[in-house]
Amino acid sequence: MKLRRTTEKRSAFVHPNALGIGARTLTFPDGATCAFFAVTGYPREVGAGWLEPLLTYPGRLDVCLHIEPIPQAVAAMRLRRQLARLESSSQADTQQGRLQDFDTEAAADDATELAASLARGHGRLFKVGLYLTVHAASQEDLTAEVERVRTLAASLLLDAQPTTFRALQGWASCLPFATDAIGLTRSFDTTALAAAFPFTSPDLPVPTSTSAVLYGLSASSSGVVLWDRFAQDNHNSVTLAQSGAGKSFFTKLETLRLLYQGVEVAVVDPEDEYARLAHAVGGTYLRLGATGVRWNPLDLPASHGPRDDVLARRALFLQTLIATMLGQASLGPHIRATLDTAVLTTYAEAGITRDPATWSRPAPLLGDLVTTLTGHPQGEDIAVQLAPYVTGSYRELFDGPTTTHPSGHLIVFSLRDLPEEMKAVGTLLALDAIWRRVANPRDRRKRLVVVDEAWLLMREDAGARFLFRMAKAARKHWAGLAVVTQDAADLLGSELGQAIVANAAGQILLRQAPQAIGAIGATFGLSEGERQFLLTAERGEALLVAGPASRIAFQVIASPIEAELITTDPAELAELARRESRDGPTPTPFTSTFVQDEDEEDGDPL
Incomplete structure (x- = not known):
């Protein structure tokens, strides 16, 4: 029986969901492709936020950081061996008359400093693997993207090498599985590793304490904006915006995030906007002007x-x-x-x-x-x-003794039930009660005093002077004053108002009306571009001014749970009310204790 040789070309069967694995790339069924790199070389010294250029790369780039702590005993043993090798190498060069190796000398100095830091307990050692995944829609686009990413890494003194013949392992290492399939690591100390985390902004001073608050994302990059009011020369802030720009949403978000850190907050609330927040976190809520109060x-x-x-x-x-x-x-x-x-x-x-x-x-x-x-x-x-x-x-x-004494980690004075003629009086009473708590020498702690719609008090000369004295003296009592208003004219149109602004280390400006942008631009020294940004800003977009050299535009970002607690949008509140009437109150991760009109002395409502 003769066998007939077929000349027909056999076509390979390819599954529609197959993944094409190359030497350095992976190709997905939709034609998209990606390449993988491992960083094998690092600069000798790094500054805060040194990974920021990679994290804010305009294309699609995944940056994966694998961190594994090294036990203290193992770290000390490795450092001793490293020091012995370096010193032996230096002695051998000296005995044989070779020129001094400056790289070896620098490595020996670094190892000595690191060993001393570990011995004193000032830091630890970590094994760190840094991997990059570059995505593109086609192979041609990938080549151009890879060249740009490697150039950017080289400018940071990072040596990014392709994971040749290990593309699949590179892909697995960059997936959120906490699996390092590459294993190309480098030893980092605590300081260098902390500087790699994306919790800094290149446009703002680096936070130096634990009370920094996440404000949102930078408008010019994907970096985060953190601001620590308690690390500034004074702890005051001024928030200016027209109605509906999101100033109350932003203020309540900062209030909630400061409560996470144990900061005591007191609020003067003229429009009853903090009731949901006070209810959720177990704060003290006083309705001045309500029946029986x-x-x-x-x-x-x-x-x-x-x-x-x-x-x-x-x-x-x-x-x-x-x-x-x-x-x-x-x-x-x-x-x-x-x-x-x-x-x-x-x-x-x-x-x-x-x-x-x-x-x-x-x-x-x-x-x-x-x-x-x-x-x-x-x-x-x-x-x-x-x-x-x-x-x-x-x-x-005023017809009787005080029914509810302010106490607790969040104190809210609601003034909505007061007649308009009494709003300034109610604000002054609330500020006086808050100030007596702030100035208590037996109870020193971080505090923030929020005066929402401060124009109500600025209309009265006596109230403006009281607010000015508080702005001047709050820092001495470890407290900050946050002045929030939608009427820039009342704040900037008087010497006391301008003095309050001058005593605020941080100024947050949201969308402004054209009629007010001139005065605001002159007061804060805004450029033409910054003025245009404030005139066209969307809700939640803001400009943080922290001195002539530190200013950044950002978008306020809140989690879904935070947004439910602090929203003032009538449509969202109506939807929440319908949902709660249908499904019951939405559970929150906070303790709920609501103090309103009870007879209470100075006990903690929690």
Whole structure:
């Protein structure tokens, strides 16, 4: 039987989902291809964020970092061996009359410093593998992308070598499986490894403490924007934006992320926007102006320093408060003298004198002060003007002892239930209560005071001066003041407002109205490009100004759970309400304790 040789070309069978494996590349069924590289050479010294250029590469580039700690005993043994080899090499060169090898000398110095750091417990050693995956739509595009990536790596003094005949292992090493199939590692110490993490921005100072807050992603790159207000010269900030630009969303996001770090936050909330957040994290929520809620401005602080004259300070604050109640920029000297005498007399009638032993007695009420003024020859006019707050339409807030004392890690003063004429008075009362907590010498901790819609207080001269004093003195008490407003004219149109801006280490500017961009641009020294950015910014896009040399545009980023807690969008709130009515309240990872109108002393609501 003859066998007939066939001349027909046999066609190979290729599965539609087959993966083409080459020497240096992988080809996917849709025609896309990728190449893989392992970094085998590194510079001697690196700075913070030294991987940022690779992480912000404009093309599709995967950067994979495999980290494995080396036990201390093993690290010490390896360093001893390395030092012995280097010293032996140097001695051999000297004995044979060779020229000095500067690379060997530098390596010996580095090994000595690293060994000393490990011995003192200042750091550890890690095995680190750095791998790159370059993606492209076709083989021609891949060649160009590979050339650009290798050039970028070379500019960083990184030697990126292709994983020849190990393309599949290179692909597996760059997948999120925590598997290093290549195994080309280099020993890193703690400092060099920490500098590789993408938690810095090249446009901002490197955070130096644990209280840095993630604001979002840089608008000019894919890098993150971190800002640590407590690492600056002062801890204050000013946030300016027109209505609907996202200033409240941003402020609540920073508040929530500071709470993660144990920072105590107090908020003056004129529009009841922090209720969901306070409910979720177990904060203290006080609704000034609501039925049954009382606030006594004559209360003395429960704790004070050994040399504090609490009574005198309370008398001075009451003069500021009454000036705001009367709608006057300031009180004349005769009225101040009359008020001071009436306040001290009112306290004396309640058994409270300059003796600290009497300061724990129940404080008199605002009505008692008005009664004292009525009997004073020069106090009749003041008593008549204060009558609405004692016997008239505004009496409910002051008609009795304080019902809820502020305490806890988040304190929110809601002013929505107050009439418009009382908003400035309510803001001043809230700031006074917060400041007494901040200035307590027996309880030092990081704190942030948020004054939302600060224009309500800036309209009153006495309130503006109080806010200015807080901005000046907050740093001394380890606290920061965050002033948030949509009316730039009220803040920038007065000397006190400009002084508050000048005492803020950070300024966050969101979308601005054309009518206000001129004043804002002149105040903050904005370039023409920055002005155009603020005029055309989308919701959540902002410009962080931290001095003339540190400014960066960014997009505010929140997780889905954070967005549910802090959103103020009516459509989103309506959808959340429908969902909760159908499925019940959405569980959150936070403790939920809601304090509203209960009689509470200074105990922690948690």
